[in-house]
Amino acid sequence: MDMLYKVFIEPFVFMGEAPDLLIQTLWEGLVSGVLYALIALGFVLIFKASGVFNFAQGIMVVFAALILVGLYEKGVPAFLALILAALAMLVLAMVVERVVLRPLVNQPDIILFMATFGLTYFLIGFGELIFGGNPREMITEQLFLPQGTTEIGAFGGSIRLQHLDIAAAIIASIMIGLLAVFFSKTRIGRALRAVADSHKAALSVGISLNQIWVIVWFAAGIVALVAGIMWGARSGVSFSLQIIALKALPVLILGGFTSIPGAIIGGLIVGVGEKLGEFYWGPLVGGGVETWLAYVIALxxxxxxxxxLFGEKIIERI
Known part of the structure; x- marks a missing residue:
């Protein structure tokens, strides 16, 4: 009985007694959720263009951030390093299209998935060879990302807002909005949906798979670069960052693999849910709720x- 009280009643009593802590937790979950949604959109881009989950998106986040920081450490000015990192993502997109995707046109989805799996470990090895395995700090000040904290009095307590978190939420929201317009309002966005439905049908109406794949992988690379900057500024730049990036998988399961609104809602559910779970229920299980709660929700x-939530139910007749 005592355990039932601690699980189902006590956390909600605590929420009512300390609303400032609840709002603080919700804010931190909101920021994490928006950043999860941004990473998830990189997966959505690739899935819409090929119908395959791109396992390499997580390491692309790390790889893009390492290129940016590595160039700066070599003496390249911060904003020039940012441009060169974006160009590196374009080169990566062209190489992936030419070496990996083009030979696998019309192959089963599992073949394309395994190709992205192999690409993941290639980028890990190549990244460690070029940049080493030591963690690095993101160049937040050089990119003029805001620092410091604002403290707001509310509900008899105070709420601390990190300026970096505010900037991250705004930048991620802008990126999400731009990608939503790109998908729904542009000719390339419509072509992406056609390619995802059928490679053969897309080719028959004159859609170039090669160009579409380069565009979509480049767009996913830009998303990875922005996500790498934001997460790197919060957690540092290291290969362990790809574990955070793979939190996008539960986000996609919640929202649907082809839905931009689903990625947003799924990201918010995961971000807010894991923060609430860690703060209010974590002490009951010894902590660590953030590492597994998203996957339980996805299950x-x-x-x-x-x-x-927003995915299409596909019925196949035999």
């Missing part, structure tokens, strides 16, 4: 709504 969705 429940797979059991009861495998297409996600």
């Amino acid at each position: 429940l969705f797979l059991l009861y709504r495998p297409q996600g």
Whole structure:
């Protein structure tokens, strides 16, 4: 009985008694959720263009951030390093299209998935060879990302807002909005949906798979670069950052692999849920709720709504 009280009643009593802590937790979850949604959109881009989950998106976040920091450490000015990192993502997109994707046109989805799996470990090895395995600090001040904290009195307590978190939420929201317009309002966005439905049908109406794949992988690379900057500024730049990036998988399961609104809602559910779980229920299980709660939520969705909140239910007749 005492355990039931601690699980189902006490956390909510605490929320009512300390609303400032609840708002602080919700804010931190909101920021994390928006950044998860940004990473998830990189996965959505690739999935819309090929129908395959791009396992390499997580390491692309790390790789883009390492290129930026590595160039700056070599003496390249920060904003020039940012431009060169974006160009490196374009080169990566062209190489992936030419070496990996083009030979695998019309192959089963599992083949393309395994190709992205192999690309992941190639980028890990190549990144460690070029940059080493030591963690690095993101060049936040050089990129003029705001520092410091604003403290707001509320509900008899105070709420601390990190300026970096505010900037991260704004920048990620702008990127999400731009990608939503790109998908829904542009000719390339419509071509992406056609390619995802059928490679053969897209080719038959004159859509160039090669160009579409370069564009979409470059767009995913830019998303990875922005996500790498934001997460790197919060957590440092290291290869362990790809574990955070793979939190986008539960986000995609919740929202649906082809839905931009789903990525946003899924990101917010995961971000807010794991922060609330860690703060209010973490002490009951010894902490660490943030590392596994998102995957438990995703498992429940797979059991009861495998297409996600906004995904399409596909019925195949035999």
